[in-house]
Amino acid sequence: MTQIEREEMEFDVVVVGGGPAGLAAAIRLRQIAPETSVCLIEKGSEIGAHIVSGAVIEPRALEELLPDWRDRNAPLRTPVTEEHMLYLTPHRAINIPALDRVMPHMNNHGNFVVSLGEVCRWLGEQAEEAGVEIYPGFSGAELLIENNRVAGIITGDMGIERDGTQGGNFAPGMILRAKQTILTEGARGSLSAHAMQRFGLRKGVESQTYALGIKEVWEIPKENHRPGLVQHSFGWPLDDHTYGGAWLYHFGENLVSYGFVTGLDYANTYLSPFEEMQRTKLHPAFRKHFEGGKRIIYGARALSEGGFQSIPRLSFPGGVLAGDSAGFLNVPKIKGTHTAMKSGMLAAEAVAEALTKDTTEASTFTALVKDSWLWSELRDVRNIRPAFSKWGMKLGALYSGIDSMIFRGRTPWTLHHPHADNETLKPAALCKKIAYPKPDNKLTFDRVSSVFLSSTNHEENQPVHLKLRNQSIWRTVNHDVFDSPESRYCPAGVYEQEQDGTEWNLRINAQNCVHCKTCDIKDPTQNIEWCTPEGGGGPNYPVGM
Amino acid sequence: MTMKVLVPVKRVVDYNVKVRVAADGSGVETQGVKMSMNPFDEIAIEEAVRLREKGAATEVVAVSIGVQASQDTLRTALAMGADRAILIRTNETLEPLAVAGLLKIIVEREAPGLVCMGKQAIDDDMNATGQILAAKLGWPQGTFASAVTIADGRAEIAREIDGGTEVISLALPAVVTADLRLNEPRYASLPNIMKARKKPLETLDAADLGVDLAPRLTIVSVAEPAERKEGVKLNSAAELVEKLKTEAKVI
Numbered sequence: 001m002t003q004i005e006r007e008e009m010e011f012d013v014v015v016v017g018g019g020p021a022g023l024a025a026a027i028r029l030r031q032i033a034p035e036t037s038v039c040l041i042e043k044g045s046e047i048g049a050h051i052v053s054g055a056v057i058e059p060r061a062l063e064e065l066l067p068d069w070r071d072r073n074a075p076l077r078t079p080v081t082e083e084h085m086l087y088l089t090p091h092r093a094i095n096i097p098a099l100d101r102v103m104p105h106m107n108n109h110g111n112f113v114v115s116l117g118e119v120c121r122w123l124g125e126q127a128e129e130a131g132v133e134i135y136p137g138f139s140g141a142e143l144l145i146e147n148n149r150v151a152g153i154i155t156g157d158m159g160i161e162r163d164g165t166q167g168g169n170f171a172p173g174m175i176l177r178a179k180q181t182i183l184t185e186g187a188r189g190s191l192s193a194h195a196m197q198r199f200g201l202r203k204g205v206e207s208q209t210y211a212l213g214i215k216e217v218w219e220i221p222k223e224n225h226r227p228g229l230v231q232h233s234f235g236w237p238l239d240d241h242t243y244g245g246a247w248l249y250h251f252g253e254n255l256v257s258y259g260f261v262t263g264l265d266y267a268n269t270y271l272s273p274f275e276e277m278q279r280t281k282l283h284p285a286f287r288k289h290f291e292g293g294k295r296i297i298y299g300a301r302a303l304s305e306g307g308f309q310s311i312p313r314l315s316f317p318g319g320v321l322a323g324d325s326a327g328f329l330n331v332p333k334i335k336g337t338h339t340a341m342k343s344g345m346l347a348a349e350a351v352a353e354a355l356t357k358d359t360t361e362a363s364t365f366t367a368l369v370k371d372s373w374l375w376s377e378l379r380d381v382r383n384i385r386p387a388f389s390k391w392g393m394k395l396g397a398l399y400s401g402i403d404s405m406i407f408r409g410r411t412p413w414t415l416h417h418p419h420a421d422n423e424t425l426k427p428a429a430l431c432k433k434i435a436y437p438k439p440d441n442k443l444t445f446d447r448v449s450s451v452f453l454s455s456t457n458h459e460e461n462q463p464v465h466l467k468l469r470n471q472s473i474w475r476t477v478n479h480d481v482f483d484s485p486e487s488r489y490c491p492a493g494v495y496e497q498e499q500d501g502t503e504w505n506l507r508i509n510a511q512n513c514v515h516c517k518t519c520d521i522k523d524p525t526q527n528i529e530w531c532t533p534e535g536g537g538g539p540n541y542p543v544g545m
Numbered sequence: 546m547t548m549k550v551l552v553p554v555k556r557v558v559d560y561n562v563k564v565r566v567a568a569d570g571s572g573v574e575t576q577g578v579k580m581s582m583n584p585f586d587e588i589a590i591e592e593a594v595r596l597r598e599k600g601a602a603t604e605v606v607a608v609s610i611g612v613q614a615s616q617d618t619l620r621t622a623l624a625m626g627a628d629r630a631i632l633i634r635t636n637e638t639l640e641p642l643a644v645a646g647l648l649k650i651i652v653e654r655e656a657p658g659l660v661c662m663g664k665q666a667i668d669d670d671m672n673a674t675g676q677i678l679a680a681k682l683g684w685p686q687g688t689f690a691s692a693v694t695i696a697d698g699r700a701e702i703a704r705e706i707d708g709g710t711e712v713i714s715l716a717l718p719a720v721v722t723a724d725l726r727l728n729e730p731r732y733a734s735l736p737n738i739m740k741a742r743k744k745p746l747e748t749l750d751a752a753d754l755g756v757d758l759a760p761r762l763t764i765v766s767v768a769e770p771a772e773r774k775e776g777v778k779l780n781s782a783a784e785l786v787e788k789l790k791t792e793a794k795v796i
Contacts, residue, residue, distance in 0.1 A: 158732045453563060
């Protein structure tokens, strides 16, 4: 292939990804080193377009970043007013008593139910005001590596045709040079994965584990709206060995955020996170909240659940990892925004120091993290998520209560994540099929009508961004052994198995992809490769998500 | 010879967004929804930039009428190749008559040889501003253009009409409205977006231009289309004929 002529631009710092971590990092940098030039790119068509989160947020990090956030009209408008943790059986819901003592991490006093997309749009405005240059609609396609260090990034080419040739409107990606590059791509970021592999950042840490969150936003009648109501559930419809549960928050103007998280270490190949999410709405404890309402938005995203044990080395020559790219989510709290923001802020401090001292690696980042509340917060809950994998949901919950109430997280032992999520599926022959109810199109829906509500679009002539590394493995492993698990775990209906005579093929509807990254995580042989598509593509989540 | 092309561009709800009716029924929800340049206006900008690249025009000026955030739309126009931009700021929703009135003021000030604009905006689908502007200016108009050639002080326009193409020749200055097949607009590339930040963008207030902006139309109600009823599978053509007779009552 001929060498593509690329334009170049140089900044002190380039931030990849406009979520809470990247925006907090960019703002913090301009606060402590106002002369630093900071460029932030975001693959979504605008800041917030690819943000999916519950979300109840703890304002701790925001308080530290912008103490006057209330005066700046931050969209944290719905304080949590009541909360319930339910254990579901098929027809009943048992309210866990004394929640603040049994599950102290769940205490949401002082927290807010928000649209995280809206919070990010607002953070974007604060960042621009602080002098950060923000360019949405451009993806980071490659790390620019020179002299064994990251020297910036290359943005994705635009206008490549389906067959890989340059179309009439071809616009080559641009080289964004940076003294330091901050990777805040969220869970399973592609540049982050490259950096981890290139610089051996995961050496000596446990595998990252993930979960898939699938979300809907409903608009309900005003008389049924209870702003600030927070409800979580575990138990039914998942079996005792599958980690997960539902959330339901009332917030904003008659809006309800509903969603379901499924641990991607699940074993039954017939499990469908999408359908678990749909059928949970039929439970009496949830159904009543949707009455007279209308579903308005749909989306999905994988999140990191490995926690403390899985945090990689955070700095490398020329850059750092922060937010969910590194994996700072607090699983028992079901919150990652405050930790993502805090990690971004600390990354900014370390990067600013590296710029002043003119060192290649911002190696003080790790020490800054270890000295902060972020570290102790994650350390204290480190055993909770692995306990659920080890002993199942009921005993896991019991262990979690003991760990939290008696030891307050200071246990002398650490539980491990024994497997990566792609290793846990059982062959179809050993799995029980699950009979999911048919969508009623009132409360429950199919994938196609759901993806429609994510306003997803990809430039249709571009190369398919989801690739099988080896075509034949799909047939012999995915199809023959696991009965095509991707056709069930993908929440956007991207993968369909098709019969052509006697032959089975995998159809990839890449234009439906909502960029959740589950296939990249869960494919049994890691044969599916998620490449960054043309910038601006993917979902277009509106405010409310 | 200098020839300026004026391109009016509108900020609308992005074409990928699934729009929904606002809770109060007054219109479509735009709060927190992604906004972009009207796709037909992108085609108009592309055509103007191509005319300049071919040497048929010397300057491309983009103009937008709307809220302050419409400057983002103008920045996109500048990134696509417009030379400078004018924002006429207003927080009111204006009708084509008022928009054409404001554009007429800009045309008189800028004296372009050509006004090239989208045939309609995808939000209100009025398809009127270009025509009203041409009438107000007393200029010839070439609407639904699928090809534009400028030569010897005239514009040759291929128009998309029912069943084919009509070619007309207009004396300049003229108003041309762009149809879908006129061209495929280029990307606003990252280097060009960066450069566009430094191009001149002038801001005027609509209220200062002495144009009557009062609305003439009243929106009575806004409703979503009726949901499609679930279909049924029939077993034979005879059954279909029967249903068309007895249930649909169309034959």
